[in-house]
Amino acid sequence: MISQWIDLTELGSNPWVLPIYTAINQAVGRGATTPLSSKNNALGLHLTTRLNILPRVLTRLSQGLRSIEAQAHQTFQNANRSAPNAPGVALTVSHDTKYLVIADVQSLLTELNTAHELIRKFALALHAHAGHPLAPNARILPSLPAAQRRPEDGVWLRKLDRDRNFVAHEGTLYLAIDISNPASWDFFLRKSNTRQFRRPADYCHLADLRIIVSGFDRWKARLQTHLVDLFNAL
Template identity: 40%
Template sequence: MHISIRLNLLHWATIRLNGNLKALKSKASAAKLPQHVFSPGKPGVALPIDNELKYLAIADMHLFVTELDACIDHLKVFMHEVHAYVGKPIDDATRIAIINGWMQKRGIDPKWFGRLAHCRNFVAHKGALYLAFDITRPDWDLLLLKENVQIPTPTQCFRLSELVEIHKGFAACKQALQDHLVDLLA
């Protein structure tokens, strides 16, 4: 039950986050003036944005990483319980080896686990996020800054595109887990 609710929360948080980010990006794009663009050696001026959309986006990102992390924890327990139920209990090391095998077989970068943990720990324990857009590409990427900086380094921010990759890794592993448990119960 917990897993189903968390998966539904993730689904609806993603839909709401995408809608809020689309609206936020549209408003930022319409309001952006040359003085709002930060570049090396040329500091910009912060772009005033819609506070409601900003805080909804921050809350949705917090919900996303927190619920995704919690869902993974519940899926680990569920995997152990099903293995025990069929008389084939596993320990943590075996579970990790099984999951790593799925990821290797499917070409999934296993670093998404660590990136999720790092992002969740920052969001949950270290402070509020500053928002910025990377406008160097046609499809702007939202940056979640860890501190108030002009031009962030990769260690000073999370990119929305990274959260997308984390979600893809999770979705692939979730499908692999379903396949594994069906085979186990067959």
């Protein structure tokens, strides 16, 4: 049993829920709705903690990737070049940094997936609180007009589900460097020892992670606006 403890300060927290809470409190003041339940307030705290974790993971991941890329550029020789029918000699980099990068990628996928689920659960609870309940699997946001759509809007969640499900239920990623464009190296994470990377399902490219993060951020911003408008209209 814990009888005494020390709480830690919470400063600079992610503000995503604050405009939503402001709109709810204003609606309460107008007599248009009731205060949120303790359960829904707790859900807001949980998702905020997840949103606080994400930028820290991204920062540490970026630092690790920059470190490995610098090491690779310093020691790369043509013998290290691999191709489908011509295996090369594996390049040595800091193992600690490499495994921290792998851990951070897998953590990023998990945190994004969980944050998406918590935010969606929060949004459904607020819809019900506002008197506009939705089915659990219902689309919360309307489709964007064609002129406002970006390529990531239609694919980020599918990519996230695919890669997060792999690390959660099927296997572990392993880091490699894509040198297909000699002028611009990039990273990818292998899902097996295959030497054929024709199918996106066989690997997770850093470009895919950028699409996932960008798509999640756009979806989150749109949903915040939607929830604020929902309570402003009461």
